Amino acid sequence: MLRASRVLFSSNLVSKSFNSASVLQRSSPADTVNPAELFGSAKKAVLIGVPGAFTPGCSKTHVPGYLKHYDELKNKGVELIGCVSVNDAFVMDAWGKDLNVGDKVTMLADPQGMFVKDLGLDFDASAALGGYRSKRFALVLENGKITKAFVEPNNTGLSVTLAENLLKEL
Secondary structure, eight states, X not given: OHHHHOOBOTTTTTTOBOOTTOOEESSXXXXXXXXXXXXXXXXXXXXXXXXXXXXXXXXXIIHHHHHHTHHHXXXXXXXXXXXXXXXXHHHHHHHHHHHTOTTTSEEEEOXXXXXXXXXXXXXXXXXXXXXXXXXXXXXXXXXXXXXXXXXXXXXXXXXXXXXXXXXXHX
């Protein structure tokens, strides 16, 4: 059952808001966005974190699942879906185009990993990806505050953060 296998960080993340000093990038380093403002403007939003753009699990399963279930998420009140990774803006933009996310998923770059580190959702992936990366996670936000937080138990797996599982919790 999902509840038994999910990692829910109620004490760490639930009710937390994003740091208002945080900055993420969209299509280029000059195209910046404040995540507190971006997600604070949505009544309900989902932010997924992935270990790396163009990696197999992220490209074949994780983000495509959110595209596949886009209409169902919208029907559950989700106004905004974001995807963040510790990559540069050019890579995230190219990956979004490769996945054909259009305006369904806002691709967000965290080039130095400061945003995910501030959330406590970074991990040392030096052996596989060359440095610190984002854990695989899915956050549900309401009016800019995290109401549910799902983090893969092994940081990179594909179970509790899949769109299909998140839909059950909305």
